[in-house]
Amino acid sequence: MLGSQIRRLRRAGPGLRLSSLLVVLASGGYLLVLSGVTAGITDAATACPAWPGCGVAVETQHTPALVVAVAHRLTVGILGGLLAVAGWLAWNRDHSTRVRLALLLVGAMYALQIGVGATIAVTTPASFLSTLHLIVGIAVFWGLLVALVWTLEDEHGPALVGAFDRTAERSQEPDPEHLNSDRSPVLDRAIAYLRLTKPRLMWLLCLVALAGLALAGGPALDPVTVAGTLFGGVLAIGASGTFNNVLERDRDEQMQRTADRPLATETIPVGRATAFGTVLTVASVAVFLTFVNALAAALGLLAILFYSVVYTIVLKPHTSANVVIGGVVGGIPALIGWAAVTGTVGVPAIVLGMVIFLWTPAHFYNLALAYRADYERAGFPMLPVVAGEQKTARHIVLYFGATMLAAAGLAAVTDLGTLYAAGVLLFAAVFFHAVGRLYRHHSRSAALRTFHASNAFLAVLLGSILLETLVV
Ligand code: HEM
């Protein structure tokens, strides 16, 4: 025990931890990618036509393009310095060869990136150079993420194994509020039906649909379309949740987290719950058809079928890819929102759907870690059950990185700008901070904190889409 503590301290060294520095570097690398895909940087190349200085008097020209260009170059310089410090730490502390090699490769790509950037600045940029600049920028960001994951694994990886099962800080007993209350039986029954609809996740799915609506319609959105889309969507989510409760009632009974669900406790009979799910499905389709359009209705029905049949019956009990593939359903509300306004499926909605799809593993794998033993007991092949905690934690970081890239892609295909970029960057840093704690404390509460950080990230991303498209 003491020996492993000493080894860990040697790896981390006193003072600055390499993993903390890599979080700063990855965030900075992402800022460069994000600024590279927004329109500002294209104008910046023209506003700043020399290298390494701009060749124009910055004090006399305060154009936004020039500010972007100068900020870009300053960030490149600062990150270059930090990258050199990271290399120094990797070589002078007890870090693994794979971390050192990853940083060496990132350093080489960074040098190449500076060369390409300088060429773009001083020449009339050929489009292939701009594409190369973007690709190498993404590779630098990804290389930093991989280096971060490997560093965290070197520093804390083995400590994750079995740790979450041992740290059940939350009471595992079913919430007595649901089992024995002083409320009237009618109210109790109504609450039980409400619980079938999984209401806690509705707000975020509604935000996804709202973002789809806002990207398509801007400030001139029709209130009836908005209300119809949200109401039809809430009914569809309720139907999906109800069918999921029906289909999983036996396994829910075996999991401490879900043992108090109304079907697991037989508070609601299976037949009634199935009828309730069917009524919600019909009501959802009717609302979409009456107040929105046929495409929104079809997509809502597709989402219900996908979640109830493809995810719950086919994927979840049979493959550890269940959540990755199941994440597709989370993107459908984005398509519904867009379709409600345009009657079609558009590129921004597909890219927003990609953001949700890639975010889903980074969201759910934290719960899979926190409740690993529960899922194992119920026979679900969730990633931590079949591949272990370390691989799951690695996937949380990498899927989150992919989500960040998709978020940058969304900025590229829309007019989203500074507010969106700032929100995404800030809450990505909050998420990475939580991930650092997850590796260091490897406890259930740390996993739940990362889960909430993932929700906050998506909420801020969607909220800033709403602000930029509807208000600013
Ligand atoms: C296959 C995909 C997904 C899986 C397996 C998954 C899994 C879960 C689980 C197990 C919970 C806890 C539920 C409970 O305790 O009742 C949860 C909560 C939640 N999920 Fe997901 N989820 C997925 C997709 C999504 C999507 C697409 C969204 C929204 C965009 C979302 C938003 C939420 C929210 C807001 C909560 C509640 C958080 C809270 O209680 O604070 N989830 N999810």
Ligand SMILES: CC(C)=CCC/C(C)=C/CC/C(C)=C/COP(=O)(O)OP(=O)(O)O
């Ligand atoms: C428009 C529309 C219908 C969209 C539906 C999208 C939707 C319902 C996404 C949520 C997926 C979800 C909550 C999975 C929960 O996992 P789980 O069921 O494995 O969790 P559990 O272990 O708590 O049952």
